[in-house]
Amino acid sequence: MSETRIDEGLVARYGPFGGRYVPETVISALDELSEAYLRHRDDPGFRAELDGLLASYVGRPTPLYRARGLERAWGVERLYLKREDLCHTGAHKINNALGQVLLASRMGKRRIIAETGAGQHGVATATAAALLGLECCVYMGRVDMARQRLNVIRMRMLGAEVRPVDSGIGTLKDALNEAIRDWVTNVRDTHYVIGTAAGPAPYPEIVAELQSVIGTEAREQMLAEAGRLPATVVACVGGGSNAIGIFRGFLDDADVALVGVEAGGEGIESGRHGASLGHGQPGVLHGTYSYLLQDPSGQVAEPHSISAGLDYPGVGPEHSHLRDTGRVRYVSATDAEALAAFAACSRAEGIIPALESSHALAHVQRDGAALGAAGPVLVCLSGRGDKDVDAVGAALGLDD
């Protein structure tokens, strides 16, 4: 893989993708972050503190669970779920948030900012900031605040300020814009915890490394419990942090097929979707060069997904490279398919999955019998669906 390294160790580009397309004001902060991350990453004290918290606070390792109910329902031979939904705060986001907030604390930053779509990254960051005693401010689109009301309340309970964003259409893209503006303004004492494997270098690499614990654990667990590697690994892709986290465990295993599932929204042909890898063009948004939903003149398009966490027009740059090299196949699932998989998983397994994760499940529901013919299928169940009860209740008519 062709990669450019900065500061003797951190990947800045994945093939042509990545880079640092940001205002000059924050360049020094990116340099400072790279330097601090490299210094602390292999420091035994930092490692021990982070690993200790991942074990005793987050609940790692998360279990690998064989989903026999879904196997029967969908005709899949063997289906395993990597249970990131069992992480403290309910999603894989805490792996990254805790690592970054711990790092920020070591860097002497007193204030943390974050953006959030579904609210899971916001809750995770607010949690880590509460744990380490740092001030926390989370930017969230007004539309997302309405559809993820429970997470807004959770963030406030944790002591974070939630700042509504009204610009654009009030979703994740707009929250990122506002968070970056705050960072540009308060860069000296503030650390920006980006929630996904996107943004300017070194963020994509830091987030991928912090999330790679998912793939490392899952690989060992598959070997121990199934006696072999999975034939296929499936994960949902918005910005792509859970996907890169689990894929990193298997990138070198040529026989393991990797599938990323993007938001198909109301259908690709409707134009209302979030499938940047499948239907976008390379461009620059939020500091990184990557596949992007945009019009022919370069204005960023408004994405759509029933899942607030996948409602993003861009994607992490490593995914763009994995797409172009063919190592990962990227497909999409519509809102309706995700809802069907959500319902199936809830009833067959007693596990209410996040709407984001339901996109990964939807791919298995659609193609699982074929996928599973050569061996087990592993799905990253990136989070739980408690936050989605309002949206799904309304969509499925369960709310009277």
Added chain:
Amino acid sequence: MTEGGARIRAAFAGAGRPLFMPYVLGGYPGPAAGAEVLAAAAAHADLIELGVPFSDPLADGPTIQAAGQRAIEGGTRLEDVIELAAAHRDGPPIVLMTYVNLVLAMGPRAFAERAARAGVAGVIIPDLPIDEGAELREQARRAGISVVPLAAPTTGDARLAEIGRQADGFVYCVAMTGVTGRDVEVGEELRGFLRRARERIEAPLAVGFGVRTPRHVAEIGRLADGVIVGSELIRLIDAAPDAAAASAAVARFCEEAVAALSDPAGVPGP
């Protein structure tokens, strides 16, 4: 030095005072009215920054973002703004201010060649730090257009020197850590930043971000070679009852700013 960079340098060299550099957003408040605002500003400007509306302008505050959104909805695209520049090719040098994605979408080579044909002297790309955009820089150099680097108060000394080495027209110095449209404070931080920049950069230094009043213009004129005003002109347009009043308000502000730079002692207090 590029041909555009040389034209920019000539403007700085010939003025005998700091340059006044208004920022005009192409296509705002509408395609026709925007052209009138540009003409009004050009009549009283030493150099024009002609903004290209973008959907996600990270370095700008809410004033320019909202205006940009309206301009996009009015149908203004990068090629329209380049045409606007062509219509003013005989006036003060024009520097386009655009975000990098728009340039990539057009293609760096097509952009550089079209801008050069329109008589554009340079381009400012606030999300393109000096280490990125090799292809775009090469195409701009071939076409004779200056890529204006930005410097910020957080930029370290070694990097300021590198920015100085890359500058051929001028260096855009961001007056504060923040986005456009907030009030600048002309204090020790800005003075210290400009002192460090001056020691390491040979090219003229123009200061923008948060410059709102003729008094700001005069104060910054004492420290820099050029003063940039953007969001305030958009506020004047927004506050005007009609397009003619908007152009008149912009012209009046530009006149006052030029007067402030010609005779800083003559500017009344805040």
